[in-house]
Amino acid sequence: MxxxxxxxxxxxxxxxxxxxxxxxxxxxxxxxxxxxxxxxxxxxxxxxxxxxxxxxxxxxxxxxxxxxxxxxxxxxxxxxxxxxxxxxxxxxxxxxxxxxxxxxxxxxxxxxxxxxxxxxxxxxxxxxxxxxxxxxxxxxxxxxxxxxxxxxxxxxxxxxxxxxxxxxxxxxxxxxxxxHQLIAARLRIAQAEIDREVEQIAEIQRALLPTTLPNVPGLTIAASYRTFDRAGGDYYDVYPVGRSRAERVAAAADDRWAIMIADASGHGPSAAVVAAMVNAILHTFPTEPRGPSEVLEYLNRHLHDRGFGGAFVTAFLAFYDPADRSFTFANAGHNPPLLRPNGVGAAPVLLEEVGGLPLGIEERVDSGEHTIRLEPGQTIVLYTDGVVDERCIDQTAFGLERLSRLVERFDGTVGELVDHINEQLVAHQGPTLPEDDQTLVVVRMMPAR
CATH class of the missing domain: 3.30.450.40 (GAF domain)
Incomplete structure (x- = not known):
């Protein structure tokens, strides 16, 4: 039909x-x-x-x-x-x-x-x-x-x-x-206000980081800080131990130097606020500490007492003494740094001899301390987990092994090494957005004169 x-x-x-x-x-x-x-x-x-x-x-x-x-x-x-x-x-x-x-x-x-x-x-x-x-x-x-x-x-x-x-x-x-248009207009106004608040938090956080790294006797140091968002939870600092901010410019040749890297859990403004608190507490330590573990316990006590609803901070803190080239470190749940023992081609090792819980979880961290003596030409790479955990489009992580190979094979200054790692991170990341804040601090013992 x-x-x-x-x-x-x-x-x-x-x-x-x-x-x-x-x-x-x-x-x-x-x-x-x-x-x-x-x-x-x-x-x-x-x-x-x-x-x-x-x-x-x-x-x-x-x-x-x-x-x-x-x-x-x-x-x-x-x-x-x-x-x-x-x-x-x-x-x-x-x-x-x-x-x-x-x-x-x-x-x-x-x-x-x-x-x-x-x-x-x-x-x-x-x-x-x-x-x-x-x-x-x-x-x-x-x-x-x-x-x-x-x-x-x-x-x-x-x-x-x-x-x-x-x-x-x-x-x-x-x-x-x-x-719908009125709702969208109100949302745009609210978002603009949030953006202003976040940018203010980001500016405050950036102000807490070193504007320029100090000249530490016997060491060359370079660092970089890249946020997942405008404000982030990573933090680093290099300062003379036991001196107030006002006294830093007059650091003595025999001062010990603190080298710190930390990472507040989470992302964005909330993590940035916690990182700012770490900075504030860190520089209120009442006396000259005996070692880095004492400072981490001090930080932990104040963060734990305040309570963050599940938030925590990982931190690695080292005291370097130019007098004997000793490098004493403590670790509160942070990624162990890499140490390249000699020049180009020497396989890096992890500084993982000690470690405790992240800050803010329990009443004590019990991070322990370990001391090594730096030799001329040795390089230490401190990093946050956003570096090794960064994934590409097929979800492959950048990884510790890749970072270790870069450190092993690169021949250049500490600043050039920082730039090289960041370039490789961007290349690995490809079109995907970063998943976390990424911070690097590279320390090298200068050759003996």
Whole structure:
């Protein structure tokens, strides 16, 4: 059995369809609620001729009370220009009550009126006397009527039931589009405020890091700090042990030097705040410490007492003494640094002789201490887990082995080594975004003079 032939209906004679399609296209790219409303009103006037358009707000008002927020007559005259869509602007519009509009909006549900004779109206006087039919459509926001749209025609029967059905859908879709635009605008404002706050946190955090690394007798040091976001939880410092910030510039030749790297759990502003606390506590140690483990216990006690809801900090802290080239270190759950024992080609080893819990978890860290003596040409690479854990697009980690090979084979200054590792990290990462903060501190014992 052959199917009956289809027949396409010729739509060319319908002038409303292209107007409505153009309106939808324009509304999807409208930049503001006011522009959306103007596009809708213009399209309706073009498609259906000159109608009087009145918009009234009833949000937070008693029944029968309203604010006229737009009144455009059929000739295009603006009796009440469109009010802004924010609550402050609408609140400035006078409240009126009574009359035909007050009666129409006092009960929910759309209204259709024919054979109008509006004279001496309580709100509009005789200015609507030239219209013979009217439809009133409630606009809902989260299930609650917040405003009404009224359309008026001169013809006493010019607005039909079909017109009302169409207008109910069109007007409420318009209200939904405007509501989405208002929500998006509020979100943009909120996001901008959050961005400003995060940037302020990031600036504070960057201010806590060394602006320039100090000249430590016998050592050359280079570092880099790259955040997962604008603010991050990594931290490093190099400073003379037992000296206040003000005294750092006058460090003596026989001072011991602290070299620290730390990583607060998590990402972004919350981790940055914890890192800032580490900095603040670190530099309030009351006396000159005997060794790095004493400082880590001090940090741990203060962080643990405050409680961070599961947050913790890993930290590696070493004291270097130029007098005897001793390098005494303690580790609180941090990645063990790499030590290249001699020059290029010497396989690095991990400084993993001691280690304890991360800071802030238990009452004690029990990190222990271990001392080595640095020899000329030896290089130590301190890093956070964001370096070795960085993954490429196929989820392969950069890895400790890859980092160790780079350190083993690279022939250059400590600054050049830092740059080389970062270049390889970026190449490995490819188009993917970084998963964590990445910090490097490279220390080298200078050759004997």
């Amino acid at each position: 052959r199917p009956s032939p289809m027949k396409f209906v010729d739509l060319a004679a319908n002038r409303h369809i292209p107007i409505l399609l153009e309106m939808i296209r324009a509304i999807t790219s409208a930049a503001s609620p006011r522009e959306t409303l103007e596009l809708f009103v213009a399209a309706m006037r073009k498609a259906y001729g000159g109608r009087c358009y009145i918009h009234v707000s009833v949000a937070d008002l008693p029944p029968g009370h309203f604010r006229v927020t737009r009144w455009l007559d059929r000739s295009g005259v603006e009796h009440v220009p469109p009010a802004a869509f924010d609550s402050v602007s609408i609140a400035r519009v006078p409240i009126v009550s009574g009359g035909l509009v007050g009666e129409l909006i006092s009960t929910p549900g759309p209204k259709l009126l024919h054979e109008l004779a509006i004279r001496d109206d309580a709100a509009f006087g005789d200015r609507l006397s030239g219209y013979g039919s009217l439809m009133a459509i409630p606009l809902l926001e989260q299930g609650r009527i917040t405003s009404w749209v009224l359309l008026l025609e001169p013809d006493a029967h010019g607005i039909s039931m079909d017109d009302l059905e169409d207008a109910i859908v069109q007007a409420n879709l318009l209200a939904l589009a405007i509501d």
